[in-house]
Amino acid sequence: MEIQAKTGMKQTGFKGRMNRIGKRLYKEKELWIINLFALVWVGIFCYGPMYGIIYSFYDYFPGKSLSESKFVGLKYYVEFFTLPDVWLIIRNTLVISSLGLTIGFIAPVILALLMNELRSIKFKRLVQTISYLPHFVSWIVVASIIFTMLGSEGIINDVLMKMGIIHEPLKILGEGEYFWALLTSANLWKGIGFSSIIYIAAIAGVDQELYQAGAVDGLGRFGMAWHITLPGIRPTVLLLFILGIGTLLNAGFEQQLLLGTPATREYHEVIETYVYRYGIQQGRYSFATAVGFMSSVLGLMLVLSANKISKKMTGMSII
Template sequence: MQEIQTKAASTKQNTELLDRLRKIRKRLYRERELWFINSFALAWVIIFAYVPMYGIIYSFFDYFPGKKLSESEFVGLKYYIEFFTLPDAWLIIRNTLVISGLGLTIGFVSPILLALFINEIKSFKFKRLIQTISYLPHFVSWIVVASIIFTMLGSEGIVNDVLMKAGLINQPLSILGEGKYFWGLLTTSNIWKGVGWASIIYLAAIAGIDQELYQAGAVDGLGRFGMAWHITLPGIRPTVILLFILGIGSLLNAGFEQQLLLGTPMTREYHEVIDTYVYRYGIQLGRYSFATAVGFMSAIIGLALVLITNKLSKKLTDYSII
């Protein structure tokens, strides 16, 4: 009797599996054009994002360029531990967390505020003008941005020249040569360069809000600020939470080009982050195992932060990415 029940259960499971596979096959056939179009993007991701992950294995070996991996000594977690025993380890981690933290607070809020401001503009032409002006810096290379900043804020730059001619200062300010200004300067330049581009997704989310809600708000006597606070912000809340969760994953990626171009030996105590340190003392010195270990460790920590933040968000707000 038990054997018959076991066979019946097995047959039922096989039937359910076949039904599931049949549904998947029908869905794939029904969406074949979409899958064909996306197949190129999937191939690109597999080739350039997943295949290179094989290189993670080098972080566990004492590898030197030109040497086979099989000839390299297995060192385990040596390079992972080495990073935390460096004299500058906690200085680098501090700079990374502070710069990323400023980006996740001031830098994250700025495009939301810009999107709200653009949404309140009634003139279509003026709105398009503001959008275009705010988008343009995104397409400017960081090399050009760094050149503009040095021209404006250097010891012989325009800002110092104007201040001295106005009699406000007696000698040039060393804005780029003092570390205490670097975090503010970097955050400001990041916002200027990316705020317009980052606001696009919020503008798209605002465009999806039911216009009848605004009409009802007008009837209830809500002003423009009240509509933005009680209708627009709650309407884009899922988008804000989603982007914040994803942004948490880059907490240990505080940028690279910005620090490399704007940083000077005098500001190293404030501009050196994990990525620039790995580049200078890992890749440039041929220590690829060390560079791979630090990069992989940052990715794992970023993934863990995303999962933790996602779980907390789901528990507190009922919004999550999965």
């Protein structure tokens, strides 16, 4: 170390600087070898596909190289907006994610508040553990459960018919107009417990002395929840809501692919499933890349502005 520092001091100019960099690299050679491995990987698997966006400006077909393909500029970007079902897809994307951002957002907050009111710690822990079990199963499992329970021979129709509420089995799965409700309920069932964890953690962080002071001032339970707990978790709620706005274009993907049928297409097709259908299934790679790229640029802009708003309003951010 000493000697290196000394020789480094003596050498000046370009040659000296290169020498110093060389020495530093030599000292860090093991770290750089490991790092090189990571850099090569990220270059191929993460930045490779980013480079691949260039396909969207060409008439690309698999098997041809890029130089053989015809440059078409923004043709596919423009084409997307001239298609008849484009507004349908944008509507579905926005409606589904807005439902998630309202119902799917408020429900976990309410659940966390109610759980906080439970007196038995053991019971609370048990309910909590049960509530986030569905988060850990795949969407295929959820879809299978839904098909079984809501199908015409499923238990829901069975019970409803025995109780005399309906006389014919409801066709919940095949009908388009039920789809948004079905999807929102499925998202809620799968996610409510897991999403509430962060609020429960935030509630645990509220200063206990405030409750004591509240009791002195004569606050009841509802008053404490309203005047102490809720303001206490407000920054967390606000932060997560603002960040949720950043994902407005991600309306889910697996759910739609599994639960959607050709009959519900008018209601389930969102941008991501559209990209999949056109790109992978029909082989229109350039067009689908263009649609996907537009959506992720818009998504990134949303995330960045949401982050900025969050920083201003709550002092917290994710980037």
